[in-house]
Amino acid sequence: MSKPDKIVLKDVHKSFGPKAVLKGVNLSVPAGQSLVVIGGSGTGKSVMLKSVLGLIKPDAGEIMIDGENVLTMSRSERREVMTRFGMLFQGAALFDSLPVWENVAFGLIQGKGMDRKEAQEIAIEKLRRVGLSPDVGSLSPSELSGGMQKRVGLARAIAAEPEIIFFDEPTTGLDPIMADVINDLIVECVKDLGATTISITHDMASARKIADRIAMIYHGEIIWEGTRDEIDRSGNDYVDQFIHGRAQGPIQMEVLKP
Numbered sequence: 209m210s211k212p213d214k215i216v217l218k219d220v221h222k223s224f225g226p227k228a229v230l231k232g233v234n235l236s237v238p239a240g241q242s243l244v245v246i247g248g249s250g251t252g253k254s255v256m257l258k259s260v261l262g263l264i265k266p267d268a269g270e271i272m273i274d275g276e277n278v279l280t281m282s283r284s285e286r287r288e289v290m291t292r293f294g295m296l297f298q299g300a301a302l303f304d305s306l307p308v309w310e311n312v313a314f315g316l317i318q319g320k321g322m323d324r325k326e327a328q329e330i331a332i333e334k335l336r337r338v339g340l341s342p343d344v345g346s347l348s349p350s351e352l353s354g355g356m357q358k359r360v361g362l363a364r365a366i367a368a369e370p371e372i373i374f375f376d377e378p379t380t381g382l383d384p385i386m387a388d389v390i391n392d393l394i395v396e397c398v399k400d401l402g403a404t405t406i407s408i409t410h411d412m413a414s415a416r417k418i419a420d421r422i423a424m425i426y427h428g429e430i431i432w433e434g435t436r437d438e439i440d441r442s443g444n445d446y447v448d449q450f451i452h453g454r455a456q457g458p459i460q461m462e463v464l465k466p
């Protein structure tokens with residue numbers, strides 16, 4: 209029998225009160241592939257990612273990791289599955305109270321119970337992997353530039369050599385050149401690990417660089433999916449409007465007129 213895809217979402221629904229945010233999301237990511245989900249603000253990208261991470265419980269549907277539905281697992285089974293995930297949060301989400309190396313090593317020490325000395329060595333090696341010298345390890349995150357903080361976030365995401373990595377707006381707040389440096393690092397690190405990834409972004413330059421496939425979410429549904437080369441000839445007016453950043457088109461922004 210052929211192996212199931214690494215990550216599969218089947219008909220995932222989630223509402224908050226009367227507001228339906230996910231209205232039947234279907235996605236499938238084969239092992240070793242990178243999927244980028246694009247879509248406007250408030251379309252449900254974060255809710256989708258949080259559902260896979262177990263931070264939000266969908267109302268209906270299935271989320272399968274390696275063919276197993278994580279929504280019906282016990283807490284301890286689910287916790288075990290989550291140890292195979294890495295995550296780069298929007299804004300890097302570093303703890304200012306800890307030195308950089310300890311931020312990188314956090315999951316190794318807290319999650320895996322690794323000895324501090326060994327975890328520190330791995331953290332320094334991962335910092336080097338993302339182009340930061342060992343002396344950065346002893347600084348506080350608040351002493352770093354935004355680009356350096358993203359690198360530290362990336363080092364933390366790859367520290368435990370996860371099979372699956374999620375990137376939430378990995379280039380937000382960076383200048384275009386630093387954004388490209390981070391995109392290159394993401395591609396290299398993911399390739400080193402052979403990881404399967406889902407990223408969410410508004411940044412088309414980033415999507416084109418890091419995606420094998422791109423999916424567009426609109427009003428809680430995947431309205432288009434294809435390879436990154438197909439996106440320029442999708443034949444879909446919503447996709448065209450989004451990738452060209454036009455105010456005019458089928459996507460109407462909910463903006464109150466003055």
Ligand SMILES: Nc1ncnc2c1ncn2[C@@H]1O[C@H](COP(=O)(O)OP(=O)(O)OP(=O)(O)O)[C@@H](O)[C@H]1O
Pocket residue numbers: 224229247248249250251252253254255256
């Ligand atoms: N915990 C929650 N309780 C109530 N509503 C929520 C909750 N989380 C998200 N929402 C609502 O769900 C909708 C989708 O939010 P989500 O954060 O997924 O958007 P997004 O596509 O990630 O947007 P952005 O690109 O701006 O981050 C929004 O209208 C938001 O207000």
